[in-house]
Structure formats: structure tokens, C-alpha cells
Amino acid sequence: xxxxxxxxxxxxxxxxxxxxxxxxxxMNHEYMSWYRQDPGxxxxxxxxxxxxxxxxxGDVPExxxxxxxxxxxxxxxxxxxxxxxxxxxxxxxxxxxxxGGNEQFFGPGTRLTVL
Amino acid sequence: xxxxxQSPQFLSIQEGENLTVYCNSSSVFSSLQWYxxxxxxxxxxxxxxxxxxxxxxxKRLTFQFGDARKDxxxxxxAAQPGDTGLYLCAGEIRGGLTFGKGTHxxxxx
Numbered sequence: 309x310x311x312x313x314x315x316x317x318x319x320x321x322x323x324x325x326x327x328x329x330x331x332x333x334x335m336n337h338e339y340m341s342w343y344r345q346d347p348g349x350x351x352x353x354x355x356x357x358x359x360x361x362x363x364x365x366g367d368v369p370e371x372x373x374x375x376x377x378x379x380x381x382x383x384x385x386x387x388x389x390x391x392x393x394x395x396x397x398x399x400x401x402x403x404x405x406x407x408g409g410n411e412q413f414f415g416p417g418t419r420l421t422v423l
Numbered sequence: 424x425x426x427x428x429q430s431p432q433f434l435s436i437q438e439g440e441n442l443t444v445y446c447n448s449s450s451v452f453s454s455l456q457w458y459x460x461x462x463x464x465x466x467x468x469x470x471x472x473x474x475x476x477x478x479x480x481x482k483r484l485t486f487q488f489g490d491a492r493k494d495x496x497x498x499x500x501a502a503q504p505g506d507t508g509l510y511l512c513a514g515e516i517r518g519g520l521t522f523g524k525g526t527h528x529x530x531x532x
Contacts, residue, residue, distance in 0.1 A: 312465075341519075348524070350511070350523065350525055351466070353520055353521065353522075364518060364519070366519045398466075406515065406518060407518075408452075408454050408515030409454040411456075412458075412513075412520065414466050414467070416464065416465060417464070417465055
């Protein structure tokens, strides 16, 4: 089944403890991205990648890192999480190396709580 | 500053009524997309509009792209409880994708 998977789905952690949220797609998509969704602020892009080894900052990249070593995987790394990174995170992928006009396929989301 | 402004933010209407949701910007977009998101799930694409003035229909949903490609609207005819959800518009900006804050729509039986 064509899909975007994220792990974990739920995570409660403490301030400063490094964590990684994995994202994987099996559709051979070029474009992958991470979003966070917060009440009143909507869906905001954190980082995106147009191809392997090519990543770029979105609207809210501070406090996050990403890597794209393989086409299918795009992990989100929080080196030192803080409470303001408590949010619902979505990974998405798209067939072409640019998002405009191309359907974004979203993962099921990861709910992160940083205490 | 929000590049894509959606209105209204919240809308609660009775089953059978019509409604329109707006997505406005001061920027020109090569295309705009509309997504629908249900609680606990990721957004799902409804439609992509590309040409200024374009109108697309998806059953009871009608999507329009403004002539100047700065705005779009979603009109729902005879709304049903199954239309309840969060509706999001999105456009590409310099390789990234920006979303509006969304319209929370509740259709009451």
C-alpha cells in the first residue's frame, strides 16, 4: 500500500532529551517535508527536501534538523527539545521535486509533548 | 504575516445550507490547493486549481481560482454532516508550501 509512515505516533519526553521522529515513504517521491500544526497557528512548514542530500528551511526551522540520505526517508531531529516544540507533527511527500500543483501525501501525524 | 488568509475561521451551519470559504493573498500563486483534514488524521487533497478564473467541481463542492491567481474560494451546496472537517488552502512559495490557518466547518444534522 502506498503510504507515508511516521514513528512514533505519540511521544512524551523531557526538555533537552534528544529525539528523532522517523518518516518513510514507499512511493519513490522526490519531495518530502515536515510540518507542525498548532491551534490558532495552522500548519507550518519546518523543513523540506527536493531530493536526496538537498534540504531547505521552511517557515519555522529553529530547533529542528533534518537529513535526506536516502530518497525514502526524511527524519526530523530535535537536538534539545523545549516545551514550545510540543505540537502535532506531520511528514508529507510529493511526486515531483517541487510542491506547487502536486498533491502532498501526509503521514498520520506524531503528537509530541515536551515537559 | 500570514501569506494565505482564510475566512471564516469557524463556521457552524445546519444540514442542507450552502456555504462559501475564502482563501486570500496579496501574492500571486502559480497554483492553489485545497485540503480537508479530519480529526486525528493528516490533510487529504481535494483539488488543485492552476489557471486564473478556473472553476472545478467535485460533487457538491465548487472551487474557484481568482482571475489574478491571488485568491480562491470553496463553495459547498446542500452541506451534509459528512462535510464536517478542517478545510485548508495551500500554495507554493519559493519551493516551500504555505498553508492558510484553515476553516473549521461543522455541519449540524
